Each structure stands twice: as structure tokens, then as C-alpha cells.
Amino acid sequence: MAPTTTTCCPTARRASRAAAVLSDAVGGVWAYRGSDRVRVEAEPGELPMTYAAGTDRTSAGLYFTPIRDEAGSRLTLRLVYADGSIAVADIDGGGCDPLRRAPLPSATNVVARPGDDLRMLVARGGTIRLATGVHRLDAPLVLEQPTALVGEPGAELRFEQRAGDAPWTAAIKIHAGGTSLEGFAIRFAGPIRWNRTVSYGPAVIGTTDDLDQPEYRHAKVGLRIERLDVDAPPALKPTEWEEAPRLARLTDTHGGVVAKNILRGGMIEFFGGPWRIEDNEYRGTPAGTFSHAVLVGHAAFDATVKGNRARPASGSGKTWRFLVLTNQGTNILVKSNSIEGLGPRDDDVIPSMNAPEIILTESYRTKYEGIPAAISSDGRVVRVVNPWREAIRAGDVVAVVEGKAAGIWRRVAQALGPETFLLDAPLPADARAVTIVTGYVGCRIEDNVIDSRGSRSASNLVLAGNHFGTVVARNTFRGGGESVRLQACATEQPAIWGWSRAPFFGGAVESNVFEDAAVGGLIGVEDTKFSKSTRGRLYMKINLRDNTFGWTKAYRPVEGRAWVAYEATTPHASALVIDESGTRFEGAPAGVAPRTVNRLARPHDVESAPRSR
Helix, strand or coil, X not given: CCCEEECCCCCCCCCCEEEEEEECCCCCEEEEECCCCCCCCCCCCCEECEEEECCCCCXXXXXXXXXXXXXXXXXXXXXXXXXXXXXXXXXXXXXXXXXXXXXXXXXXXXXXXXXXXHHHHHCCCEEEEECCEEEEECCCEEECCCEEEEECCCEEEEECCXXXXXXXXXXXXXXXXXXXXXXXXXXXXXXXXXXXXXXXXXXXXXXXXXXXXXXXXXXXXXXXXXCCEEECCCCCCHHHCXXXXXXXXXXXXXXXXXXXCEEECCCXXXXXXCEEEECCEECCCCCCEEEEEEEEEEEEEEEEEECCEECXXXXXXXXXXXXXXXXXXXXXXXXXXXXXXXXXXXXXXXXXXXXXXXXXXXXXXXXXXXXXXXXXXXXXXXXXXXXXXXXXXXXXXXXXXXXXXXXXXXXXXXXXXXXXXXXXXXXXXXXXEEEEECCEECCEEECCEEXXXXXXXXXXXXXXXXXXXXXXXXXXXXXXXXXXXXXXXXXXXXXXXXXXXXXXXXXXXXXXXXXXXXXXXXXXXXXXXXXXXXXXXXXXXXXXXXXXXXXXXXXXXXXXXXXXXXXXXXXXXHHEEEEEECCEEECCCCCCCXXXXXXXXXXXXXXXXXXXX
């Protein structure tokens, strides 16, 4: 991909420019260091940049490799001068396709017929076309070069493990970016002995893992898995509920496409971004196996999960969740998915694994909470004292939890040091206390249908902690225990569980339909007898607009329990702000007298807080 050039015009300086640092909205950082005289802190994952000063000293060319499409976004440029002073410029981003960073397969183009030595053919890379028929393999298929493995109609890879062979970490192993698997079936002649010590678990399709040679452990860009028909192998011991191998383990992959596949097996696990996971059909796991989820994403950004259908076929094993997102995420779209029959069921024979959530986000860590030590006059630089051990970095969120500006948040554009940070927009001067976290920013969950009828314990949607600007709109949630759970959870870090709360600001729940849930939604700030007091601070601010709660004839009310649309929990009144309107109830059965909002507050008598507060 050709370098991207950007021009900026900071105030002209007499001192020479010693360094330049560029950052984007998802934590991407690029740096140029032209002199050792000025120290510029390195950020985790920092990428190189070339800086070319303009002849008039008021412009410069920046050459860097973007990690996302920056159209409509804003980047932050910091120039560091030889005397230690800095200048900052905000730059409008431009459009690009980051997957064009992927290497291209060689021009080699061959046809592989059943009986050919497929392992030898793929060793050359290029395009290999699988002819119609069954291609039998008695060992993993390893793709060391960028490869396009494309099947003709009716092409099938069938794996059979030889007796005495070492356990496998993957059936298809990918060591190079720019690789695509398209248009064939994957089957197994019998059970496989998997190496379950491999990081993130064994997989039908796996990228380089921690047991592979170091020369393969590099970032892989632009993998494509399309129009495959994949069946994981049968269980070794079907009566013991073993975990199904992952269908795809994409641990060191930076973006790609997983689309239009038919899938039966364990989860697809992905990292970073950008990703398109679209129009796949998931049919459950083999009998006697389980999977923790269909999809699991870690620190994802610019990820679209759209148009997928998940419904276990008759005789399947157990799949607990549809989508799990962990740690943090930016610009994630979950749209128009159809999900049925996942999660805990009333007629389960498998022991519970404490996985009631169909869609779940998890982000409970706080890096700092307390009064800012200083805020610059323009509000763009903030300093704190004694943040916890986990470094604060670009992409983190600085949220105001106390004062008139409570509920406002900003992103860390760049770390100027371990205690000083440049923000993407000014922080209000009256921010009395802030919390600094990783979390989910600008995520949307729209137009999905989740059907949990047949379960009185499933939770259709659980968004837990550290959310900023998340929108839940036009979904249909059927059955289950709780309709949804949206919660500013107790923190798991720093120090002890419950040290503070993970903020949930700017949430919007709009025009959804909730049908036949055993109870309404739980929305609020988590509070238990183990939680520290946070009196006077705001941790959740949410809008609830035009949502409909309905019941069919199949609904069975819970005896002796009042039915409330939104059970709002909060340790004190100021911790939670709900703006609710337009809630409708349709077809309430006899014995169910729904209410809209029920607030449960338990005041704390003892103030107990770490010193950074």
C-alpha cells in the first residue's frame, strides 16, 4: 500500500523539530524520532513513521501505514521540539483500505486433484484450486506462504489422524497474511487427539500459535475465510462433554473477512480489527461437545458482525453464547443477526457453566480514579498522580464522574508520560473527579433477533461496565430470564473487587421489543455489601426510549414477583441517571401488572476509598 501523506500547519517555531507522534481514534500510534536529545515515551504497539519537514517550516509530510479506514475520523499530531516544547494539531482522516497491507499470493496457479500431494503444492504458495472430490490428509495442512486455497463445487478436505501421531494444534495452520480459504468443505474421518495446552486452544483453522517456531510469529493481515462448509470432528469421549475445537483461532491476525460459511463446531476467536463477520450459518457443535460461544473478540475495533444465523441442529452438543467481547472495543456493529436456542435451557442435561448471557461484553478495569492533579488552560492536557500499575495509553477513556460535567468523557490521544496525557478534546475545567479506563466506545447493537424461549435463566444481552455511547436499537428479544442487563459493574482492578464502578455513559436503548421475558431488564449501578462507597459520583447515564414489552399466550408469570420493565439498582441517588419515556406494554397476562421503573437504592454509612480518590 502506498504511504499516506498528511499536511499540518502548527505554529512556526525557531527550534528544530526533534520528534513527531501521530495517533488515531482507536489507539493506533506512529512515531518519528529525529534526535536523541529529547525523550519521547514509547507507547505499546507503536508503529514507525517518516517525517519530512516542509521548506516553509509551516508544513510537513507524514508517511505512515494506517491500521483502519480513517474516513470521517480525526487524528492527533504532536510535534516535539529540541527545547522540549510541543505543538499539537488535529488532522482530518482520509479513506483507505487497511487490508491492502496484506501480501499477495504469488502468480502460481495450479489445480490439485484428489490423490495429489496437497501439502507439497501449498508449500509453494500462490493459488491452488481444489478439484471436485475428496482430498484426504493424514496430517495438518500448513500454509507457510500467502495462499489462495479455492475449491470447485463438491471439493472436500478430509482429515484423518494416524495412530501414534502427536496431538494437533490445528488441522489447517496459517503462517502468512494475505491467505484465503474459499469454497470447499472440511470434514474429519474420526475423532482427533488435540493438543489442549496450546494458547487459546486447538482449532480446525488456526494461525501461528505459541508452540510454533519463532520465525512464524509475526502479524498477519487480511485473512479471508469464505463459503466454507466446516464440521468439527466428533468427540473422543462423547459422554464426558469435552470442549469442541475452535472453528477458527485467529490470534495474531490484524483484520480480515469471515463470511458465508456453514459452521458446526467451537468458537471463532478474533483480535483487533478491522473485521467483517457476515452471513454465516452456525449449526451447533458435535454431539457430546460444548463451545463457550460462537464468536469471541478481544480488543476489537471496526468490527462488523452482521447477518449471521445461529441455531443448533437437532442432536447437537451445547453452545452457550453467541458473541463475547472482552477488554475494550471501538466502532463495533452487531446488526441483523438471528440467534435461537443458545444458552442455558430449561431441559439441559449438561451441567451449568455459569454462562447465561447470549451477547456479553466484559470490561471492568479502572486504571485511575480521583481528582486530577492539573488540567491545562485549554483542557487538552491532564495530569494525575499515582495511577495504578497498568499503563494509561492512547485510546483509553477519561470519564468525569463528579461535578457539573459528570457523564462527559474524552479519549486519551497520546500519553506524554506515565502521569500526563493529551486528550482528543478539552476536558471541562470543573471536572472534580475522573476515572481512566479501557472500554467500549461507539458500539451499536441493532436489528437483531434473539430467541431464548425455552429458558427461564438466559440473559439475552448483558453489557457490563465501561461503555461510552453504546446504542441498543430496534432489536427483538424473546424469552429468557432477564430481558437485558446493562450495568456499571463493580471493578475487578485495581486492588480488590468492588474498589469502584466501571462507568456506563451515553447509553441509548431505543425502539426495542422485549417479549415473554421472565422478568424485565436490570439497569443500574452494581451494589453489594462488598463494594466500596462511591457517594456523590455518577457511574451510569442512560436513555430509554420507545421500548415495547409484550407477552404471548405461552408466557408463564413468576409467582409472587412484581413485573418491572426496568429494575434500576443504585448505591445512592446520584450514581444513576435514567431518562425514560415511551415505554409500552402489550398483552400483559392475568396476574402481571407491569411497572416502568423501580429504583432500589441502599445508602452506605461508611466512606472507604483508596487515596487516589
